[in-house]
Amino acid sequence: MEKHNISVGLDIGTTKIVAMIGRKNEYGKVEILGVGKSKSLGVHRGVVNNITQTIQSIQQAVQEAEAAASEKISEVTVGIAGQHIRSLQHSDYITRANSELVIDEADIDRLINQVHKLVMLPGEEIIHVLPQEFKVDGQAEIKEPIGMYGGRLEANFHVVVGQVSSIRNIGRCVKSSDLELEGITLEPLASANAVLSQEEKEAGVALIDIGGGTTDLAVFKDGIIRHTAVIPFGGNVITEDIKEGCSIIEKQAELLKMKFGSAWPGENKDNEIVSIPGLRGRDPKEITLKNLSKIIHARVVEIIEQVYVEIKNYGHEEQKKKLIAGIVLTGGGSQLKHLKQLVEYITGMDTRIGYPNEHLAGGSDEEIASPLFATAVGLVMDGLKRQDRKAAEEAETISNETETNEEEVEVVKEEPQKERRSFLDKLTERVKDFLDNAE
Numbered sequence: 001m002e003k004h005n006i007s008v009g010l011d012i013g014t015t016k017i018v019a020m021i022g023r024k025n026e027y028g029k030v031e032i033l034g035v036g037k038s039k040s041l042g043v044h045r046g047v048v049n050n051i052t053q054t055i056q057s058i059q060q061a062v063q064e065a066e067a068a069a070s071e072k073i074s075e076v077t078v079g080i081a082g083q084h085i086r087s088l089q090h091s092d093y094i095t096r097a098n099s100e101l102v103i104d105e106a107d108i109d110r111l112i113n114q115v116h117k118l119v120m121l122p123g124e125e126i127i128h129v130l131p132q133e134f135k136v137d138g139q140a141e142i143k144e145p146i147g148m149y150g151g152r153l154e155a156n157f158h159v160v161v162g163q164v165s166s167i168r169n170i171g172r173c174v175k176s177s178d179l180e181l182e183g184i185t186l187e188p189l190a191s192a193n194a195v196l197s198q199e200e201k202e203a204g205v206a207l208i209d210i211g212g213g214t215t216d217l218a219v220f221k222d223g224i225i226r227h228t229a230v231i232p233f234g235g236n237v238i239t240e241d242i243k244e245g246c247s248i249i250e251k252q253a254e255l256l257k258m259k260f261g262s263a264w265p266g267e268n269k270d271n272e273i274v275s276i277p278g279l280r281g282r283d284p285k286e287i288t289l290k291n292l293s294k295i296i297h298a299r300v301v302e303i304i305e306q307v308y309v310e311i312k313n314y315g316h317e318e319q320k321k322k323l324i325a326g327i328v329l330t331g332g333g334s335q336l337k338h339l340k341q342l343v344e345y346i347t348g349m350d351t352r353i354g355y356p357n358e359h360l361a362g363g364s365d366e367e368i369a370s371p372l373f374a375t376a377v378g379l380v381m382d383g384l385k386r387q388d389r390k391a392a393e394e395a396e397t398i399s400n401e402t403e404t405n406e407e408e409v410e411v412v413k414e415e416p417q418k419e420r421r422s423f424l425d426k427l428t429e430r431v432k433d434f435l436d437n438a439e
Contacts, residue, residue, distance in 0.1 A: 005023045005024065005387075006021060006022070006023050006033070006071060007021075007022055007023065007077065007182075007380050007381075007382075007383030007384040007386075007387060008020065008021050008022075008065070008073050008075065008076045008077065008182075008380070008383060009022070009076070009077050009079070009190075009375075009376045009377070009378070009379025009380040009381075009382070009383060010058065010061075010062075010076040010077065010078045010079070010174065010179075010376075010379065011079050011187070011190075011373075011375045011376040011379060012040065012043060012048070012054065012058070012078065012079065012170060012173070013040055013043065013046070013211055013212055013213070013375070014040060014043050014044060014045060014046055014211060014212040014213025014214065014234065014236060015039070015040055015211070015212030015213070015235070015236065015332070016037055016038065016039060016040050016212070016332075017037070017038050017039075017040045017043075017054075017057045017058055017060075017061045018035065018036070018037050018061060018373060018375075018376040019035070019036040019037075019058070019061040019062045019064070019065040019073070019076070019376075020032060020034075020035050020036075020065065020368075020373065020376040020377065020379070020380050021033045021034045021035075021065050021066075021068075021069040021071055021073065021380075022377075022380035022381075022384070023384070024384055025361050027361070029359060029360060029361040029362070030359050030360055030361060030377065030380060030381055030384065031360075031361040031364070032360065032361075032364055032365070032368050032377075032380070033068070033069035033071060034064075034065045034066065034067070034068030034069025034070075034071065035064075035065055035068060035367075035368060035373070035376070036060070036061040036062055036063065036064025036065030036066070036067075036068065037061055037064065038057045038058075038060035038061040038064070039057065040054070040057050040212075041053040041054070041056070041057055042054035042055075042057065043213070044213060045082060045083045045213040045214055045232045045234075046080075046081040046082030046083060046085075046187075046211070046213050046214040046230065046232075047082040047083065047084060047166050047169075048166065048169040048170055048173060051169065051172060051173060051176070054173045055173050055176045055177050058173060058174065058177040058179075059177050062076075062177065062179070073179065074179065074180055075179065075180040075181075075182035075383075076174060076179050076180070076181065076182060076383075077182050077183040077184075077185060077379045077380070077382050077383035077386065078170060078171075078174055078181060078183070078184055078185070078379070079184075079185055079186070079187035079190050079375055079378075079379050080127070080162065080166075080167055080170060080184055080185070080186060080187060081186070081187035081188070081211070081214055081216055081230055082162070082166055082214060082230060083214060083230060083232035084124075084162050084163040084166050084230075085127075085160065085161070085162045085186070085228070085229075085230040086160075086161050086162075086229070086230075087158060087159060087160045087161065087227065087228045087229060088159050088161065089156065089157070089158060089159070090115060090118065090156070090157045090159050091154060091155070091156050091157070092111060092114050092115050092154065092155065092157065093111070093135075093152055093153060093154030093155075094107065094110050094111050094114065094152075094153050094154075095151060095152050096150070096151050096152070096153060099149060099150060099151035100149075101149075102146075102147050102148060102149055103136065103145045103146055103147065103148050103149070103150060103153060104146060104147075105146065107145075107153055108131075108145070108146070108153075111153060111154075111155060112129050112131070112157075115129050115157050115159060116129060118159065120161055123163055123164055123165060124161050124162065124163055124164065125161070125162065125163075125164045125167070125427075126159055126160070126161055127160045127161065127162045127167070127184075127186065127427055128158075128159070128160035128186055128189075129157055129158075129159055129160075130157065130158040130159075130160070130224070130225055131155050131156075131157055132155065132156040132157060132158055132224055132226065133155065133156060133224075134153065134154065134155045135152075135153075135154045135155065136148050136149075136150035136152070136153055137150045137151060137152055138152070158225060158226060158227070158228070160186060160228055167184070167427070167431060168431060168434060168435070170184075171184075171431040171432070171434070171435050172435060175435050181428055181431060181432055181435075182383055182386065182428075183382065183383060183386050183425065183428050184427055184428045184431065185378075185379060185382045186228065187209070187216055187375050187378075188207065188209060188216035188217065188218035188228050188230070189218060189225065189228075189378070189382075190375050190378030190379045190381075190382055191207060191209040191216065191218070191330055191331070191354075191374045191375045191378050192207045192218045192220065192225075192378070193359075193378045193381050193382065194330075194354075194356035194358075194359065194374045194375070194377040194378035194381060195207065195328060195330050195354030195355065195356050195358065195371075195374050195378075196220065196328060196354065197358060198223065199325070200220070200325040200328070201220040201221075201223045201224075202222060202223045203323075203324040203325040204219075204220065204221040204222075204316075204321070204322055204323035204324045204325055205219075205220050205221075205323055205324075205325035205326065205327070205328055206218070206219045206220075206307075206311050206314075206316075206323055206326070206327045206328070206349075207219075207220070207327075207328050207330065207354065208307050208327060208328070208329050208330070208331075208334075208343075209330050209331040209334075209374065209375065210234055210235060210303070210329065210330075210331040210332070210333025210334050211234045211235065211331045211332060211333065211375075212234050212235050212236045212332065212333075213232070213234045213236055214230050214231060214232055214233070214234050215230070215231040215233055215234050215303055215306075215307060215331075215333070216228075216229075216230050216231075216331075217229045217230075217231070217307050217310050217311070219311065219314045219316075219323070221321060221323065226314055226321070227310065227311075227313070227314035229307075229310040229313075231303065231306050231307060231310070233299075233302070233303050233306070234303075234331075234333055235257075235332055235333040235336075237299055237303075238257060238261075238295075238296055238299045238300065238333075238336075239253045239254050239257055240253075241295050241296075241298070241299050242256055242257055242261075242292065242295055242296070245291070245295045246276075246285065246287050246291075246292070246295075247285070248276055248285060248287075249279070252276050256274065256276070256287070256292060257296065257336070258335075260274055260289055260292060261292060261293065261296050261336055261337060262289075262292075262293040262296065262297075262336070262337040262338050263293070263296055263297055263300045263336050263337065263338045263339045263341075263342045264293065264297065264337075264338035264341060264342055265290060265293040265294045265297050267293065267337075267338060268288075268289040268290040268292075268293050269289075269290070270288065270290055271288075272288065272289040272290065273286050273287065273288050273289070274286070274287055274289060274292075275287075296336070297342070300336070300339065300342060301342070301346065304342065304343055304346050304347070305346065308346060308347050311323070311347070323349065325350070326349040326350030326351055326352075327343055327347060327349050327350070327351040327352075328351070328352055328353075328354040329343060329351060329352070329353050329354060329371070330353070330354035330355075330356075330371040330374040331371055331372070331374060331375070332371065332372045334353050334354070334371045335353075335370075335371060335372070340352070340353060353371060354371060354374060355369050355370070355371060355374075356368075356369060356371070356373060356374045356377035356378070357369040359377070359381060360377065386425070
């Protein structure tokens with residue numbers, strides 16, 4: 001099997017670390033060859049807080065995936081999330097020296113590099129610069145300015161910012177696990193690629209990825225990402241509440257949540273009781289399911305309300321920014337019973353659970369098509385895209401050397417899309433350089 005056809009996604013989460021190996025089949029769908037999963041011990045709310053334990057967990061997940069796929073893993077695409085991620089809107093412009101020439105890739109690069117010079121808080125770095133729409137000489141709502149005439153080029157940007165140290169720590173863990181960083185991707189973007197259709201992104205949709213330690217939000221409209229946020233609460237705080245509220249150990253609380261938990265207290269009758277064995281010969285505890293769902297409900301409402309505040313910050317109530325496709329829930333936390341109904345009740349928006357099966361090959365294992373693996377599937381897809389891009393670039397370089405100027409004009413047309421998707425590639429390079437120099 002050709003090596004470059006394989007991509008590996010590494011999802012370093014708060015509760016679990018997933019290594020997923022996939023490749024594209026002849027129909028352009030993603031075929032998952034192997035999955036490895038390990039308990040995540042050194043990560044808290046999406047941020048690495050114990051390097052040694054994280055490395056062990058990564059190695060365990062990778063070995064499991066290698067055994068399942070009978071493949072050796074050397075490069076991985078890693079997702080970053082965590083409570084240190086924030087986003088902001090920014091507008092910037094450049095004045096072009098010669099308005100007689102059409103706008104080209106270099107002008108857009110200059111504009112984007114200007115945004116990269118924004119002054120951030122100490123220790124923060126710009127991860128993503130995503131152009132929203134452009135203005136040329138005051139003419140607004142231009143999606144693609146290349147090839148147009150104009151003296152002043154301006155754009156609105158969605159800028160995603162994160163802590164450099166957190167990103168470098170993840171890079172360090174990957175490198176120490178004898179793996180190469182092939183790419184870094186923002187986890188909400190990876191999940192969105194895996195579970196959303198192009199129609200939804202066009203119509204306007206909010207993706208809510210409820211993980212163990214964090215809840216990620218990505219808002220799309222007109223096919224462009226408009227807003228991202230990471231909320232430092234996830235499924236773990238619900239488990240914590242059950243543990244405290246029922247005075248039981250964490251393992252039992254997690255099982256209770258998964259087996260009997262519901263986000264809607266009205267569902268349970270007063271006489272429904274579950275008995276939990278006591279510790280070391282103590283009497284068993286009896287917990288009513290009504291109480292259990294009240295505890296869960298209170299915390300879930302808090303999480304959803306925080307996400308809803310972020311959706312409001314984006315401005316979904318304006319006619320132009322309306323999210324017609326509503327909300328898509330994914331991640332392990334989205335499997336909680338009656339969560340969909342509760343989200344619809346709080347936000348008044350249509351809601352569905354997002355499964356990453358849209359891009360998966362037909363005979364995929366049912367477990368892989370679970371919302372639990374949405375981010376990992378998205379990372380595999382991202383790795384495959386990156387490889388296609390590299391292959392296209394190499395082919396272009398070869399054709400450029402042999403072809404005429406006509407061909408080169410066509411190449412210029414295709415460039416912007418490629419360049420704009422690869423800001424994270426630049427970040428990956430920087431993280432790689434830093435790690436190499438730090439050795």
